[in-house]
Amino acid sequence: MRPARRPFGSGPPVSAFTLGTMRALESPDHMAAVLGAAMGAGINHLETAPAYGPAEPFLGQALRQLQSQGLAPEGGWLITSKILPGCDLAAGQEQLRSSLRRLGVARLDGLAVHGLNTPEHLIWADRGPGADLLQWALDTGLATQVGFTSHGSPALIAEALATGRFRFCSLHVHLFDQTRLPLARAALDAGIGVLAISPADKGGRLYDPPPQLLADCAPFHPLELAYRFLLDQGISTLSLGAAQPADLVWAERWWRGALAGDGASRPRLAAALERLGRAGAERLGADRCGQCRACLPCPNGVPIPELLRLRNLAVGHGMEAFAQERYNLIGRAGHWWETLNAEACQACGACLPRCPHGLPIPTLLADTHRRLAAAPRRRLWG
Structure with a gap:
């Protein structure tokens, strides 16, 4: 069967x-x-x-x-x-x-x-x-x-x-x-x-x-x-x-x-997912990125939601190892992954009025880079 x-x-x-x-x-x-x-x-x-x-x-x-x-x-x-x-x-x-x-x-x-x-x-x-x-x-x-x-x-x-x-x-x-x-x-x-x-x-x-x-x-x-x-x-x-x-x-x-x-x-699945979301939101507090993508497009091409998603995972759920692995592939995997990391942010402020939650996006991007930048790992293929 x-x-x-x-x-x-x-x-x-x-x-x-x-x-x-x-x-x-x-x-x-x-x-x-x-x-x-x-x-x-x-x-x-x-x-x-x-x-x-x-x-x-x-x-x-x-x-x-x-x-x-x-x-x-x-x-x-x-x-x-x-x-x-x-x-x-x-x-x-x-x-x-x-x-x-x-x-x-x-x-x-x-x-x-x-x-x-x-x-x-x-x-x-x-x-x-x-x-x-x-x-x-x-x-x-x-x-x-x-x-x-x-x-x-x-x-x-x-x-x-x-x-x-x-x-x-x-x-x-x-x-x-x-x-x-x-x-x-x-x-x-x-x-x-x-x-x-x-x-x-x-x-x-x-x-x-x-x-x-x-x-x-x-x-x-x-x-x-x-x-x-x-x-x-x-x-x-x-x-x-x-x-x-x-x-x-x-x-x-x-x-x-x-x-x-x-x-x-x-019901058990829904309850577990709700607890998971609540735990991450509590740790991130007012700095949680909701992934609405309203901040885009960035004049400098920074993939803001993706970078702040990695920060969400590192801070919200202790997933630093994964977040660092993905962050340090940026710019090293061609069209298979993002090409610009948070260092490309020029703090121009274009994203700030677009964010419905009023996030200090340039500050959070700088924090993302500080937390996640590390020696890069080679991709499995390519």
Whole structure:
């Protein structure tokens, strides 16, 4: 038995969790062990990409290894891979064929534009060579449906969804970053599948929560609370980039609980979320940024809401390690993340009359930099 699968665009239904394959890269045998644990957690959807180092060939070998043992989820594995924007039609066609060869499959259940992050990327995918490539993949049956992943602005994501070209999307929608939640809801209402990108890691390093956050989320573990919040919001599936089988413990726990019908009730969930929000608001006091985005645009291009969100997490819930990690990627990850940190603030004051809460934004930005600036860490890929 298994819990009901969840609709995902125009493709087959998917599990509540999706196994991301960018970390289980020790060997094909290691990948196979993680796949086995994913099966044990009720997972049927795999997400990979040529940009994830040896992920595709390792995954293809692991799938053949499990197939030889007669192991597969009910209905078989569903596989989504990606293609970076910018190539011409012929190069994109060869990239897709190469992915299929590495994976050892005849088609993809999902083909996504990997990082639709800029207006140029959207033009490529909607009106340029990318549009021809995506249509060719559908017409030839090499992909069941097409979608995109995005680290871009809410406005860009809204524009991409409005094209009508995509049947699924992968977005940064998290318990501790709900900026894109309205976009996710709109996509779901339109029948577009939504995958939440890395709620365990990029959602706040919730697999290793600080003591303050553990107390704030009680009686739930922070990761469990985040998972339950997103699934309760109707998000189609949550990506889980497991590096080892043990990383799937919370997904398996959720699956076993769903089978037994002992999931947390909505009143318990709502009460825990209310306590969490109240705890953070009390610690931040009058300096809490409400993430309304009324301060934008900044004349100097400072991403004010995102920077103050990191300050909210550090001060409000003791999430300094996560906030520092994200803050120190700024300017070092190209179009995958913000390019300006709080040092770009010129204290011009343009944001001050716009803030409905009267926040001293330049002062808070300076405090953010003082708290979070540290030696940078290298991104996993790129």
